Amino acid sequence: MAVHKLWLFLLASARGDPDPLPVFSCDRHTPCSVDLAGLNVSDGDSVVFDDAQEGVCPRCLSTDLGICPFLRMTSGVPGGVFCEDGTVSFRWSCAEEGKGERLLCPPNHTMCAGRLCGGGADHCCMAQDPEGHADCSGHGGWRRCPFQRVENMQIGRNRSTGPQTVGKHLFCKCTEEDFMRNATATPLGELELIGPDHFQLTTCTLGTPYCEFFLRNSYGVRPQTTMLQATPLPCDLVHATPPDFQKHFRTGWQPDLGGVYFTNYTDMATRDPGIYSLCWCEKSTEGACESLEDYNLSAGGLVLAGPVRERKTIHAVFGEEFTVSVHMVLVTGGESQLRLQSSCTEGAEVYAKAISLERDRWGQVSDEKNFSFGELEEHERMPAGAYKLCWCRVSYSYSPQVLCEDRDFITAVGDVVIKCAE
Ligand SMILES: *[C@@H]1O[C@H](CO)[C@@H](O)[C@H](O)[C@H]1NC(C)=O
Ligand SMILES: *[C@@H]1O[C@H](CO)[C@@H](O)[C@H](O)[C@H]1NC(C)=O
Ligand SMILES: *[C@@H]1O[C@H](CO)[C@@H](O)[C@H](O)[C@H]1NC(C)=O
Ligand SMILES: *[C@@H]1O[C@H](CO)[C@@H](O)[C@H](O)[C@H]1NC(C)=O
Ligand SMILES: *[C@@H]1O[C@H](CO)[C@@H](O)[C@H](O)[C@H]1NC(C)=O
Ligand SMILES: *[C@@H]1O[C@H](CO)[C@@H](O)[C@H](O)[C@H]1NC(C)=O
Ligand SMILES: *[C@@H]1O[C@H](CO)[C@@H](O)[C@H](O)[C@H]1NC(C)=O
Numbered sequence: 001m002a003v004h005k006l007w008l009f010l011l012a013s014a015r016g017d018p019d020p021l022p023v024f025s026c027d028r029h030t031p032c033s034v035d036l037a038g039l040n041v042s043d044g045d046s047v048v049f050d051d052a053q054e055g056v057c058p059r060c061l062s063t064d065l066g067i068c069p070f071l072r073m074t075s076g077v078p079g080g081v082f083c084e085d086g087t088v089s090f091r092w093s094c095a096e097e098g099k100g101e102r103l104l105c106p107p108n109h110t111m112c113a114g115r116l117c118g119g120g121a122d123h124c125c126m127a128q129d130p131e132g133h134a135d136c137s138g139h140g141g142w143r144r145c146p147f148q149r150v151e152n153m154q155i156g157r158n159r160s161t162g163p164q165t166v167g168k169h170l171f172c173k174c175t176e177e178d179f180m181r182n183a184t185a186t187p188l189g190e191l192e193l194i195g196p197d198h199f200q201l202t203t204c205t206l207g208t209p210y211c212e213f214f215l216r217n218s219y220g221v222r223p224q225t226t227m228l229q230a231t232p233l234p235c236d237l238v239h240a241t242p243p244d245f246q247k248h249f250r251t252g253w254q255p256d257l258g259g260v261y262f263t264n265y266t267d268m269a270t271r272d273p274g275i276y277s278l279c280w281c282e283k284s285t286e287g288a289c290e291s292l293e294d295y296n297l298s299a300g301g302l303v304l305a306g307p308v309r310e311r312k313t314i315h316a317v318f319g320e321e322f323t324v325s326v327h328m329v330l331v332t333g334g335e336s337q338l339r340l341q342s343s344c345t346e347g348a349e350v351y352a353k354a355i356s357l358e359r360d361r362w363g364q365v366s367d368e369k370n371f372s373f374g375e376l377e378e379h380e381r382m383p384a385g386a387y388k389l390c391w392c393r394v395s396y397s398y399s400p401q402v403l404c405e406d407r408d409f410i411t412a413v414g415d416v417v418i419k420c421a422e
Contacts, residue, residue, distance in 0.1 A: 021170075021187055021188070021189050022039070022190070023189065023190045023191075023192060024190070024192070025191075025192045025220070026157060026191060026192070026193055026194065027193075027194045027220075028164075028166055028193055028195030028196075028198075028297055029195065029296065029297050031156060031157065031158035031159075032156070033154045033155060033156045034154065034155050034171070034191060035153065035154055036154060036155065036188070039173075039188050039189065040173070040186075040188075041150050041153070041173055041188065042150070043150060043151065044149075044150070044175075045150050045173050045174065045175050045176075046060075046147050046149055046150065046174045046175075046179070047147070047148050047150055047155045047172065047173060047174075047188065048060065048146050048148075048171070048172050048174055048185050049146045049162060049163045049169050049171050049172075049191070050169055050170040050172065051146050051163045051164075051165065051169065053165065053167055053168065053169060055170060056170070057170060057172035057185035057187050058146075058172070058184075058185060059182050059183070059185070060174035060175075060178040060179045060181075060182060060183055060184070060185050061179070061182060068145030068146075068147050069103060069104060070103060070104055070105065070111040070123075073104055074104055074105055074106060074108075074109065075088055075104045075105065075107070076107065077106065077107075078107055079106055080106055081094060081102050081103075081104065081105060081106060081118075081122075081125060082102075082103050082104035083097070083099035083101070083102060083103060084099065084100025084101050084102075084103050085099045085100045087099055089102075092117065092118050092122070092125070093118040093121075093122065094118060094121075095118055095119070095121030095122050096118060096119045101121075101123070102117075102118060102122035102123050102125070105125035106125060108127060108128050108132075109125040109126060109127055109128060109134065110125065110126050110128055110133075110134035110136060110142060111123050111124070111125055111142075111143040112125070112126055112142060112143055113136070113139070113140035113141050113142065113144065114136075114139040114140030114141075116139055117139075124136070124139040126139065141164075144161060144162075145161050146161075146162070146163070147174070148161055148162065155171070157191070157193075162191075163193055164193075165193070166193045166195045166197060166198075166218060166219040167193060167217075167219045168190055168191070168192050168193075168219070169190065169192075169193065170187055170189075170190055171187075171188050171190070171191055172185030172186055172188055173185055173186045173187075173188050174186075192220065193219060194221065195218065195219065195220070195221060195280070195297060196215060196218040196221055196226070196297065196298075196299035196300070197215075197216060197218050197299070197300060198297075198298035198299060198300055199217075200214075200216050200217060200299065200300035200301075201275075201300055201301045201303055202214070202278065202300060202301070202302050203303040203305060203330070204262070204268070204302065204303070204304055205304075205306060205331065205393055205395060205402075206268060206269050206271070206304060206305065206306030206307070206391075206411045207265070207268075207269050207306070207391065207392055207402065207408060207409075207410050207411040208265065208395055208398045208402050209265050209398060209400060209402070210257065210261045210262070210263055210265070210398060210399075211261060211262040211263075211265075211268060212260065212261050213226075213251075213259075213260040213261070213262075213278070213299075213302075214259075215260070218299075221280075221282065223259060223260050225253070225284055226252055226253060226260050226282070226283070226299075227250070227251070227252040227280070227289040227295070228250065228251055228260065228262075228278050228279065228280060228281075228299060229241065229245075229246075229249065229250045229278075229279045229281070229292065229295040230245065230249040230250070230262070230276045230277070230278055230279075230302050231245055231249070231276060231277050231279060231295075232245070232274075232276055232277070233277060234277055234298070235277050235279035235295065235296055235297060235298040236296060238277075238279045238292055238295045239292050239293050241292055246292065248264050248267040249262075249271075249276075251263065251264075252283060265410070266345075268304070269344070269410040269411045269412070270412075271304055272304075272308070273305055273306040273307065273308060273328075273329035274303075274304060274329055275301045275302070275303050275304075276301065276302040276304065277298060277301060277302070278298070278299045278300050278301060278302045279296065279297065279298060279299065280298065280299035281295045281296075281297070304329075305328075305329060305330040305331045305332070306328070306329060306331060306391070306393075306411060307326045307327065307328055307329075307331070307369075307391045307411065307413045308326070308327040308328070308329060309412065309413060310326070310389075310413060310414030311414075312414075313415045313416070313417055314389070314414055314415065314416045314417070315416075315417055315418075315419065316376055316416055316417070316418045316419070317376070317419050317420070317421055318376050318377065318378040318418060318419070318420050318421055319375060319377075319378070319421045320375065320376065320421070321372070321373075321374065321375055322372070322373040322374070322375075322376045323370055323371065323372045323373070324338060324371045324373070324389060324413075324414075324416075325368060325369070325371075326338065326368070326369050326370075326371065326391070327367060327368055328366050328367055328368065328369055329367075330365060331365065331369075331393065332365050332366075333366070334393055334394055334395065335393065335394040335404070336355070336356040336369050336371075336391065336392070336393045336394075337353065337354065337355050337356070337371075337391070337392050337404045337409075338353075338354045338356075338371040338389055338391055338413065339351075339352065339353050339354070339389070339390050339392075339409050340353075340373065340382075340387045340388070340389060341387065341388050341390045341409060342387070342388065343388055344390035344409055344410050344411060344412040345410060346406065346407040346410070347406075347407075348388075348390075348406075350406065350409075351381070351382045351387060352373045352376070352382070353373075354371035354372055354373045354374075356369040356370065376418060378420060382418075384418055384420050386417050387417075387418065388412055388416070389412070389413040389414045389415070389416055390409035390410070390412055390413065391409065391411045391412075391413045392404040392408045392409045392410075392411065
């Protein structure tokens with residue numbers, strides 16, 4: 001069982017409670033359960049979590065529909081949502097109509113955690129696909145149940161119940177009577193949920209020398225034992241990560257840099273820009289993170305900002321103006337440069353240079369940039385033939401800084417064939 005019981009006496013005395021609250025630890029990897037024996041609970045009570053981590057027990061909401069009915073029940077009325085006052089709303093705006101909050105979705109819908117619907121006051125209901133899955137990703141995720149019936153003196157935490165945010169949560173008791181009276185729940189203990197923050201985004205620009213990962217908002221994990229696997233799949237499918245991602249798109253603590261970095265920048269420069277999953281594993285023992293299956297926990301997303309590769313060959317003619325339009329993914333302002341080179345590697349021959357025409361402000365996101373090389377001149381050093389388009393963006397936020405020197409043009413954007421004029 002993944003629960004360690006620690007009895008801590010500090011917090012309770014600070015709060016002035018007569019008795020200390022027990023603290024339980026549990027890691028986000030594995031379902032776990034908390035043994036309530038010895039706490040003042042009985043069968044029929046419910047446990048509610050302070051999921052918002054405000055440090056106080058929430059109210060026990062009175063509802064005669066049982067606990068978290070939205071998990072398994074619908075309004076039963078196609079096109080209608082069930083409101084807290086027991087009526088059905090076809091306008092889907094329980095709160096606005098003064099009917100309390102939205103309690104149940106119409107059939108074949110799933111309730112989401114975000115209160116972004118019904119005029120911004122109700123939980124959203126998203127339609128399910130034929131397999132019964134609904135996409136709540138833009139609405140705070142699927143609404144989970146913070147209330148758990150106490151059976152056999154244990155409460156479980158898994159993907160559908162209990163807190164999902166790492167950190168310290170208070171868990172509290174509601175008796176049936178507390179529910180009826182909408183009383184404030186009584187504190188029982190604390191549950192520490194250990195793991196990385198799965199909402200975090202790490203942003204890196206293609207062609208920069210290091211890509212650093214910070215353990216922001218994580219709880220109880222150390223950078224020294226952090227291992228990361230970047231993958232185009234969600235972390236619960238990490239086992240199916242394509243082979244070209246497996247070896248080079250994996251990293252961990254770099255003792256010489258004192259942090260968790262992706263250091264293979266030549267490999268990064270070959271990736272398509274976009275958002276990847278960062279899947280986490282704790283290297284607590286030697287060999288612990290060898291297998292892909294070990295990286296089954298999300299540590300957020302890796303945003304690779306950069307130019308979209310042009311798959312078709314670009315044609316140019318000597319004696320004519322040559323302008324290249326490049327699509328960008330999440331590239332923020334600053335100076336972008338493009339060059340015609342023999343290859344996009346350090347030490348390559350450089351034939352022509354262009355700076356983006358648009359001088360955008362720092363922080364502004366551009367989705368397209370035009371680069372003008374002017375009139376292409378044929379000369380001995382630049383004969384007709386095939387060239388590479390190589391990209392770089394000036395960045396002062398990395399160390400070493402990226403000043404778009406010769407060695408920095410490692411991101412290939414496309415192939416150009418230059419012909420002589422007819
Ligand atoms: C145990 O909980 C009940 C309510 O369910 C309460 O009335 C009683 O005072 C509690 N006992 C202790 C020792 O806290
Ligand atoms: C809607 O849900 C019911 C069960 O509640 C199921 O039998 C039916 O196939 C679903 N319809 C669609 C279109 O998914
Ligand atoms: C999660 O735990 C609850 C209560 O402990 C249980 O009812 C539920 O079936 C579990 N769900 C999953 C997906 O394991
Ligand atoms: C429960 O009590 C709180 C605080 O007084 C109140 O804001 C809330 O509307 C009540 N909920 C119900 C369902 O009565
Ligand atoms: C970096 O990645 C490239 C290509 O994916 C690979 O060939 C090379 O061996 C890697 N370098 C290191 C030091 O791992
Ligand atoms: C995830 O990986 C860890 C470490 O290998 C393992 O202990 C845990 O059981 C795995 N969890 C799931 C849901 O596969
Ligand atoms: C780039 O050039 C194209 C074609 O001339 C033009 O339509 C587009 O607006 C330009 N993009 C920007 C960001 O100025």
